[in-house]
Amino acid sequence: MELVASQPSTGGFFSSSVHIPTESGDASIAKRESAEQPSQGIFLRWMVEMQNKLIVWWEKQANDERLKYKEQEDAKYRERAEQLHAKVRKEFEHAKQEHELVKEKNLALAADHSERREEVKKQLEEKKEEWRQHGHEIATKWGVEQTKRNHQALDEKHLEHAQAGQLVRNESQQTMHQIDVNRADILDTKRSIVHGVKKETGGTAQAAHTYIWGQKKQAANEIKSNEKEWKDMSAAERAAYEKHAADNHKQIDATKVKIEKVRQGQIEKNREVVSTERELKQKHQEKILAKQVTAEMAKRTARDVIFSSRFASPEQVKMMRDGIKAITSSPEKLEELAIKHGVIKSSPPKQTDMPGSPYRVAKSSSRSPLRSGSPSNATS
DSSP, X not given: OOOOOBOOOOSSSOOOOSBOOOOOOOHHHHHHHHHOOOBXXXXXXXXXXXXXXXXXXHHHHHHHHHHHHHHHHHHHHHHHHHHHHHHHHHHHHHXXXXXXXXXXXXXXXXXXXXXXXHHHHHHHHHHHHHHHHHHHHHHHHHHHHHHHHHHHHHHHHHHHHHHHHHHHHHHHHHHHHHHHHHHHHHHHHHHHHHHHHHXXXXXXXXXHHHHHHHHHHHHHHHHHHHHHHHHHHHHHHHHHHHHHHHHXXXXXXXXXXXXXXXXXXXXXXXXXXXXXXXXXXXXXXXXXXXXXXXXXXXXXXXXXXXXXXXXXXXXXXXXXXXXXXXXXXOHHHHHHHHHHTTSSSSOOOOTTTSTTOTTOOOOOSOOOHHHHTOTTTOOO
C-alpha cells in the first residue's frame, strides 16, 4: 500500500502535518502505496514532532499540577489571613477598652489636680494681699521720716562732690599755667642757641654746601657715563644674539625640510607594504571562502542524497500509522506507543509524586481535563 497524503486535523489532542501513508479502501491509492514509501527524513521529522508533542503534554500536566498547588496554597493563605485579621480585631478592641479606661482615669486625676491648683492659687492671692497690707502699714508709719533722712543725706553728698570738684578745677588751672610758663622758657632758650650757632658758623656752612653739591654732580656724571657704556654693550650683545637666533632658525627650517622628505618616503614605503599585505590577505580569504563553499556544497549534496534516497522501513511506516491513530485518540496512547518503540525510555515522574517537591498537594476526587483524555478539553 502507498499513501503520502497529509493527515487532516480531527480536532483531537494533536493534528499532524507530516505526510505519511494511511489505510484506505481505494484501489488506486493501494497501487500508489505499493510503489512509494515515505523517506527516512520524513520519518525522522515525524519522530521529532512526536517527541515535541509529548513534551507539550507533559508541560501541560505539570502546569495543571502547579495551578492546583497554587489554589491550595492561596486557600491556606486566605484562611490564615482571616485568622490573623480576627486576632488583630480582638487585640484592637481590647486596646481600645484599655485606652478608654486610662482616659477616664486621667480625666479624674486632671479634675483633682485642677481643684488643688485652684486652692493653691487662692492661698497665694491671700498671702499676697496680707503682704501688701503689711507694706502699706509700714510705709504709712515710717515713710515720711525716712524720706526726710534720705533728702538730707543726698544734700550732704552733693555738697561734698561740689567742693571736691572745685578743688580739682583750681589745681588743673595752676598746672596748665605752669606748663605754659615752662614751654615759653624752653622756646626762648632754643632761639638763643640757634642765633649763637648761626653767628659762629655762617661762612663755613656755605662752603660745605658748595663742596657737597660738587661731589653730587661728579657722581651723577659718572653714573651717566656708566649707563651709556652699559647701553652700548647691551645693544651689541642683542645684535649678536639676533644674528645667532637667525642662523639657528635657518638650520631648523633646513632640518624640518629633510625630516619631512624622510617622513614622506617612509609613508610611501609603508603604503606599499600595507597594499601588498592587503592583497595577500584578500587572496587568502578568497581561497578559504572557496574551500568553505566547496565543503558546504559537498555536505549539502551528501545530506540531500541521504535524506532523498533512503526510505522508511515497513516497521517505521506501521509505527507512524499507529502514532497518527494515537494522536487522534489520546495523549496517553501516544506516550505508550513512544515507550513501546523506544522513542522515549519512560514518562517523566509527576511533580506531585517526586520526594521533596514543593508541589505535593492533597489527593482529590476531581481529575484534570488533560488527564481524563477528553479530546475537547485537551486540544493542542
